[in-house]
Amino acid sequence: MTTDTLLTVTDFSVVYDVDPPVEAVSHVSLELRRGEILGLAGESGCGKTTLAYGIQRLLKPPAVITSGHTVFHDEAGEDIDLNTLDAAQIRAFRWDKVSMVFQGAMNSLNPVARVGDQLDDVFTTHRPAMRRAERLEEARHLLDLVGVGRDRYRSYPHELSGGMRQRVMIAMAMALRPQLMIMDEPTTALDVLVQREILTQISQLREELGFSVIFITHDLPLLLEISDRIAVMKDGVIVELASAESIYHHAEHEYTRRLLDSFPSLTGERGDFIRGTQREEEAQ
Numbered sequence: 001m002t003t004d005t006l007l008t009v010t011d012f013s014v015v016y017d018v019d020p021p022v023e024a025v026s027h028v029s030l031e032l033r034r035g036e037i038l039g040l041a042g043e044s045g046c047g048k049t050t051l052a053y054g055i056q057r058l059l060k061p062p063a064v065i066t067s068g069h070t071v072f073h074d075e076a077g078e079d080i081d082l083n084t085l086d087a088a089q090i091r092a093f094r095w096d097k098v099s100m101v102f103q104g105a106m107n108s109l110n111p112v113a114r115v116g117d118q119l120d121d122v123f124t125t126h127r128p129a130m131r132r133a134e135r136l137e138e139a140r141h142l143l144d145l146v147g148v149g150r151d152r153y154r155s156y157p158h159e160l161s162g163g164m165r166q167r168v169m170i171a172m173a174m175a176l177r178p179q180l181m182i183m184d185e186p187t188t189a190l191d192v193l194v195q196r197e198i199l200t201q202i203s204q205l206r207e208e209l210g211f212s213v214i215f216i217t218h219d220l221p222l223l224l225e226i227s228d229r230i231a232v233m234k235d236g237v238i239v240e241l242a243s244a245e246s247i248y249h250h251a252e253h254e255y256t257r258r259l260l261d262s263f264p265s266l267t268g269e270r271g272d273f274i275r276g277t278q279r280e281e282e283a284q
Protein backbone atom coordinates (compact mmCIF):
# COMPACT_ATOMS: atom_id res chain seq x y z
CA MET A 1 0.00 0.00 0.00
CA THR A 2 1.38 3.44 -0.82
CA THR A 3 1.38 6.12 1.86
CA ASP A 4 1.55 9.89 1.63
CA THR A 5 5.16 9.75 2.71
CA LEU A 6 7.84 9.22 0.09
CA LEU A 7 10.95 9.34 2.20
CA THR A 8 11.61 8.94 5.91
CA VAL A 9 14.94 10.07 7.28
CA THR A 10 15.56 9.08 10.89
CA ASP A 11 18.26 10.27 13.28
CA PHE A 12 20.69 10.84 10.43
CA SER A 13 24.22 12.01 11.26
CA VAL A 14 27.32 12.54 9.13
CA VAL A 15 30.83 13.29 10.36
CA TYR A 16 33.77 14.32 8.16
CA ASP A 17 36.60 12.35 9.65
CA VAL A 18 39.24 15.05 9.43
CA ASP A 19 41.31 16.64 12.18
CA PRO A 20 39.41 17.90 14.08
CA PRO A 21 36.29 15.96 12.94
CA VAL A 22 33.36 17.99 11.60
CA GLU A 23 29.84 16.88 12.50
CA ALA A 24 28.18 18.23 9.34
CA VAL A 25 24.75 16.65 9.91
CA SER A 26 23.56 15.93 13.40
CA HIS A 27 20.61 13.63 14.20
CA VAL A 28 18.32 14.88 11.44
CA SER A 29 14.86 13.37 11.10
CA LEU A 30 12.36 14.37 8.46
CA GLU A 31 9.55 13.03 6.32
CA LEU A 32 9.11 14.03 2.73
CA ARG A 33 5.56 13.87 1.41
CA ARG A 34 4.68 12.47 -1.97
CA GLY A 35 4.44 15.25 -4.56
CA GLU A 36 5.64 18.08 -2.33
CA ILE A 37 8.40 20.61 -2.82
CA LEU A 38 10.42 20.69 0.37
CA GLY A 39 12.80 23.62 0.62
CA LEU A 40 16.02 23.20 2.56
CA ALA A 41 17.49 26.53 3.63
CA GLY A 42 20.40 27.63 5.76
CA GLU A 43 23.65 29.51 5.55
CA SER A 44 26.75 28.29 3.77
CA GLY A 45 28.37 25.35 5.51
CA CYS A 46 25.33 24.35 7.60
CA GLY A 47 25.21 20.87 6.04
CA LYS A 48 22.62 21.06 3.25
CA THR A 49 24.68 19.36 0.56
CA THR A 50 25.99 16.78 3.00
CA LEU A 51 22.44 15.87 4.00
CA ALA A 52 21.32 15.66 0.35
CA TYR A 53 24.24 13.43 -0.56
CA GLY A 54 23.87 11.36 2.57
CA ILE A 55 20.19 10.65 1.93
CA GLN A 56 21.18 9.03 -1.37
CA ARG A 57 24.34 7.39 -0.11
CA LEU A 58 26.43 9.57 -2.40
CA LEU A 59 28.98 10.54 0.25
CA LYS A 60 32.61 9.62 -0.09
CA PRO A 61 35.37 9.48 2.54
CA PRO A 62 36.25 11.30 4.71
CA ALA A 63 32.46 11.47 5.23
CA VAL A 64 31.12 8.80 7.57
CA ILE A 65 27.44 8.19 8.34
CA THR A 66 27.51 7.80 12.09
CA SER A 67 23.83 7.25 12.78
CA GLY A 68 20.41 6.88 11.27
CA HIS A 69 18.84 5.59 8.13
CA THR A 70 16.70 6.50 5.15
CA VAL A 71 13.65 4.58 4.00
CA PHE A 72 12.16 5.19 0.56
CA HIS A 73 8.47 4.35 0.26
CA ASP A 74 8.27 3.35 -3.37
CA GLU A 75 5.08 4.15 -5.27
CA ALA A 76 4.84 0.45 -6.06
CA GLY A 77 4.24 -0.09 -2.34
CA GLU A 78 7.64 -1.39 -1.32
CA ASP A 79 9.67 0.18 1.52
CA ILE A 80 13.33 0.36 0.56
CA ASP A 81 15.80 0.81 3.41
CA LEU A 82 18.80 2.38 1.70
CA ASN A 83 21.13 1.00 4.38
CA THR A 84 20.50 -2.48 3.09
CA LEU A 85 21.34 -1.86 -0.59
CA ASP A 86 24.70 -2.78 -2.10
CA ALA A 87 26.65 -0.41 -4.38
CA ALA A 88 25.05 -1.63 -7.63
CA GLN A 89 21.54 -1.43 -6.16
CA ILE A 90 22.23 2.08 -4.89
CA ARG A 91 23.38 3.18 -8.36
CA ALA A 92 20.23 1.84 -10.00
CA PHE A 93 18.08 3.31 -7.28
CA ARG A 94 19.66 6.72 -7.74
CA TRP A 95 18.71 7.07 -11.37
CA ASP A 96 15.43 5.21 -11.27
CA LYS A 97 13.82 6.53 -8.14
CA VAL A 98 15.85 9.58 -7.14
CA SER A 99 17.85 11.97 -9.24
CA MET A 100 19.93 14.95 -8.35
CA VAL A 101 20.78 18.26 -9.98
CA PHE A 102 24.11 19.16 -8.43
CA GLN A 103 25.37 22.47 -7.16
CA GLY A 104 26.93 24.19 -10.20
CA ALA A 105 25.43 21.55 -12.47
CA MET A 106 25.17 23.63 -15.59
CA ASN A 107 28.91 23.35 -16.07
CA SER A 108 28.90 19.60 -15.80
CA LEU A 109 27.54 18.75 -19.25
CA ASN A 110 30.06 17.09 -21.52
CA PRO A 111 31.35 19.98 -23.69
CA VAL A 112 32.10 17.82 -26.73
CA ALA A 113 28.79 15.95 -26.95
CA ARG A 114 25.50 17.22 -28.36
CA VAL A 115 22.92 17.72 -25.61
CA GLY A 116 20.46 15.36 -27.27
CA ASP A 117 23.06 12.62 -27.33
CA GLN A 118 23.77 13.17 -23.65
CA LEU A 119 20.08 12.62 -22.95
CA ASP A 120 20.12 9.60 -25.22
CA ASP A 121 23.02 8.17 -23.17
CA VAL A 122 20.87 8.16 -20.04
CA PHE A 123 18.37 5.91 -21.81
CA THR A 124 20.99 3.71 -23.45
CA THR A 125 22.57 3.07 -20.05
CA HIS A 126 19.49 2.68 -17.91
CA ARG A 127 16.79 1.55 -20.33
CA PRO A 128 18.63 -0.86 -22.61
CA ALA A 129 15.36 -2.24 -23.98
CA MET A 130 14.31 1.10 -25.45
CA ARG A 131 14.57 1.32 -29.22
CA ARG A 132 16.50 4.12 -30.87
CA ALA A 133 13.43 5.87 -32.26
CA GLU A 134 11.77 5.74 -28.86
CA ARG A 135 14.85 7.20 -27.16
CA LEU A 136 15.06 9.96 -29.71
CA GLU A 137 11.42 10.89 -29.27
CA GLU A 138 11.67 10.82 -25.48
CA ALA A 139 14.81 13.01 -25.50
CA ARG A 140 13.08 15.52 -27.79
CA HIS A 141 9.99 15.46 -25.63
CA LEU A 142 12.11 16.19 -22.52
CA LEU A 143 13.81 19.14 -24.23
CA ASP A 144 10.34 20.51 -24.99
CA LEU A 145 9.15 19.87 -21.43
CA VAL A 146 11.91 21.92 -19.81
CA GLY A 147 11.50 24.74 -22.30
CA VAL A 148 14.73 24.26 -24.28
CA GLY A 149 12.89 23.04 -27.36
CA ARG A 150 13.44 19.90 -29.43
CA ASP A 151 15.20 21.84 -32.16
CA ARG A 152 18.18 22.16 -29.80
CA TYR A 153 18.73 18.40 -29.77
CA ARG A 154 21.86 18.73 -31.90
CA SER A 155 23.33 21.73 -30.06
CA TYR A 156 26.56 21.54 -28.11
CA PRO A 157 26.51 22.92 -24.53
CA HIS A 158 28.57 26.00 -25.50
CA GLU A 159 25.88 26.96 -28.00
CA LEU A 160 23.33 27.26 -25.20
CA SER A 161 22.85 29.96 -22.57
CA GLY A 162 23.46 29.15 -18.90
CA GLY A 163 19.72 28.91 -18.29
CA MET A 164 19.30 26.49 -21.18
CA ARG A 165 22.18 24.32 -19.97
CA GLN A 166 20.61 24.23 -16.57
CA ARG A 167 17.31 23.14 -18.13
CA VAL A 168 19.12 20.37 -19.99
CA MET A 169 20.49 19.15 -16.65
CA ILE A 170 16.96 19.18 -15.25
CA ALA A 171 15.75 17.25 -18.32
CA MET A 172 18.44 14.64 -17.67
CA ALA A 173 17.45 14.41 -14.03
CA MET A 174 13.81 13.86 -15.08
CA ALA A 175 14.62 11.43 -17.88
CA LEU A 176 13.78 8.24 -16.04
CA ARG A 177 10.76 9.75 -14.30
CA PRO A 178 12.16 9.55 -10.77
CA GLN A 179 9.81 9.90 -7.83
CA LEU A 180 12.17 12.37 -6.17
CA MET A 181 14.41 15.08 -7.57
CA ILE A 182 16.95 16.68 -5.29
CA MET A 183 18.13 20.05 -6.53
CA ASP A 184 21.13 21.63 -4.87
CA GLU A 185 21.27 25.37 -5.61
CA PRO A 186 20.35 24.59 -9.21
CA THR A 187 19.75 28.15 -10.31
CA THR A 188 21.95 30.46 -8.23
CA ALA A 189 24.29 31.26 -11.11
CA LEU A 190 21.39 32.57 -13.20
CA ASP A 191 19.77 35.97 -13.23
CA VAL A 192 16.60 36.46 -11.25
CA LEU A 193 14.17 36.31 -14.18
CA VAL A 194 15.61 33.14 -15.69
CA GLN A 195 15.75 31.61 -12.23
CA ARG A 196 12.11 32.39 -11.63
CA GLU A 197 11.09 30.99 -15.01
CA ILE A 198 12.90 27.71 -14.40
CA LEU A 199 11.42 27.39 -10.94
CA THR A 200 7.91 28.03 -12.21
CA GLN A 201 8.47 25.33 -14.76
CA ILE A 202 9.74 22.84 -12.18
CA SER A 203 6.67 23.56 -10.12
CA GLN A 204 4.36 22.93 -13.09
CA LEU A 205 6.17 19.78 -14.13
CA ARG A 206 5.94 18.52 -10.59
CA GLU A 207 2.19 18.90 -10.78
CA GLU A 208 1.99 17.18 -14.17
CA LEU A 209 4.41 14.37 -13.44
CA GLY A 210 3.83 14.00 -9.71
CA PHE A 211 7.40 13.83 -8.43
CA SER A 212 8.61 15.29 -5.13
CA VAL A 213 11.40 17.83 -4.91
CA ILE A 214 13.94 18.67 -2.24
CA PHE A 215 15.14 22.13 -3.22
CA ILE A 216 18.28 23.41 -1.53
CA THR A 217 19.31 27.04 -1.35
CA HIS A 218 20.40 29.67 1.13
CA ASP A 219 17.79 31.95 -0.47
CA LEU A 220 14.86 31.68 1.93
CA PRO A 221 12.59 34.17 0.14
CA LEU A 222 12.91 32.10 -3.02
CA LEU A 223 11.83 29.02 -1.09
CA LEU A 224 8.84 30.88 0.31
CA GLU A 225 7.63 31.29 -3.25
CA ILE A 226 8.07 27.75 -4.50
CA SER A 227 7.97 25.37 -1.54
CA ASP A 228 5.13 23.61 0.18
CA ARG A 229 7.19 23.20 3.33
CA ILE A 230 10.56 24.54 4.40
CA ALA A 231 13.23 23.02 6.60
CA VAL A 232 15.69 25.48 8.10
CA MET A 233 19.10 24.09 8.91
CA LYS A 234 21.78 25.49 11.17
CA ASP A 235 25.04 23.86 12.21
CA GLY A 236 23.96 20.44 11.00
CA VAL A 237 20.58 20.50 12.72
CA ILE A 238 17.10 21.15 11.34
CA VAL A 239 15.93 23.89 13.67
CA GLU A 240 12.51 24.38 12.11
CA LEU A 241 10.29 22.57 9.60
CA ALA A 242 6.91 24.01 8.69
CA SER A 243 4.73 25.15 5.81
CA ALA A 244 6.10 28.08 3.80
CA GLU A 245 3.12 30.10 4.99
CA SER A 246 3.81 29.45 8.62
CA ILE A 247 7.57 30.03 8.28
CA TYR A 248 6.81 33.40 6.75
CA HIS A 249 4.21 34.50 9.23
CA HIS A 250 5.21 32.81 12.45
CA ALA A 251 8.77 31.59 12.26
CA GLU A 252 9.35 30.09 15.67
CA HIS A 253 13.08 29.91 15.66
CA GLU A 254 15.12 33.02 16.23
CA TYR A 255 17.57 31.90 13.53
CA THR A 256 14.78 31.59 10.93
CA ARG A 257 13.63 35.10 11.72
CA ARG A 258 17.16 36.37 11.29
CA LEU A 259 17.42 34.60 7.94
CA LEU A 260 14.14 36.22 6.85
CA ASP A 261 15.28 39.62 8.07
CA SER A 262 18.53 39.37 6.17
CA PHE A 263 16.65 39.73 2.88
CA PRO A 264 15.53 43.32 2.29
CA SER A 265 12.76 42.26 -0.10
CA LEU A 266 10.69 41.02 2.80
CA THR A 267 9.63 44.44 3.95
CA GLY A 268 6.60 44.48 1.62
CA GLU A 269 3.30 42.65 1.58
CA ARG A 270 3.56 38.95 1.02
CA GLY A 271 1.15 39.16 -1.93
CA ASP A 272 3.55 41.34 -3.87
CA PHE A 273 6.36 39.17 -2.89
CA ILE A 274 4.68 35.97 -3.98
CA ARG A 275 3.81 37.37 -7.38
CA GLY A 276 7.45 38.21 -7.70
CA THR A 277 6.88 41.81 -8.63
CA GLN A 278 8.63 43.36 -5.74
CA ARG A 279 12.04 41.86 -6.11
CA GLU A 280 12.12 42.60 -9.80
CA GLU A 281 11.16 46.19 -9.20
CA GLU A 282 13.85 46.46 -6.61
CA ALA A 283 16.37 44.99 -8.99
CA GLN A 284 15.79 47.78 -11.46
Ligand SMILES: Nc1ncnc2c1ncn2[C@@H]1O[C@H](COP(=O)(O)OP(=O)(O)OP(=O)(O)O)[C@@H](O)[C@H]1O
Nearest residue numbers: 016018022024043044045046047048049050051218
Ligand atom coordinates in the same frame (compact mmCIF):
# COMPACT_ATOMS: atom_id res chain seq x y z
N1 LIG B 1 35.09 16.79 2.15
C1 LIG B 1 34.98 17.45 3.30
N2 LIG B 1 35.92 17.34 4.27
C2 LIG B 1 35.79 18.00 5.43
N3 LIG B 1 34.78 18.80 5.76
C3 LIG B 1 33.81 18.96 4.84
C4 LIG B 1 33.86 18.31 3.56
N4 LIG B 1 32.77 18.66 2.86
C5 LIG B 1 32.07 19.51 3.65
N5 LIG B 1 32.69 19.69 4.84
C6 LIG B 1 32.22 20.51 5.98
O1 LIG B 1 30.92 20.07 6.33
C7 LIG B 1 30.09 21.18 6.67
C8 LIG B 1 28.84 21.17 5.82
O2 LIG B 1 29.18 21.36 4.45
P1 LIG B 1 28.10 21.36 3.27
O3 LIG B 1 28.84 21.38 2.00
O4 LIG B 1 27.16 20.23 3.52
O5 LIG B 1 27.35 22.75 3.54
P2 LIG B 1 26.22 23.49 2.68
O6 LIG B 1 25.14 23.84 3.65
O7 LIG B 1 25.86 22.70 1.49
O8 LIG B 1 26.98 24.85 2.27
P3 LIG B 1 26.82 25.74 0.91
O9 LIG B 1 25.57 26.55 1.08
O10 LIG B 1 28.05 26.59 0.96
O11 LIG B 1 26.80 24.83 -0.25
C9 LIG B 1 30.96 22.43 6.50
O12 LIG B 1 31.48 22.76 7.76
C10 LIG B 1 32.06 21.96 5.57
O13 LIG B 1 33.24 22.68 5.82
Ligand SMILES: [Mg+2]
Nearest residue numbers: 048049050103
Ligand atom coordinates in the same frame (compact mmCIF):
# COMPACT_ATOMS: atom_id res chain seq x y z
MG1 LIG C 1 26.06 23.02 -0.57
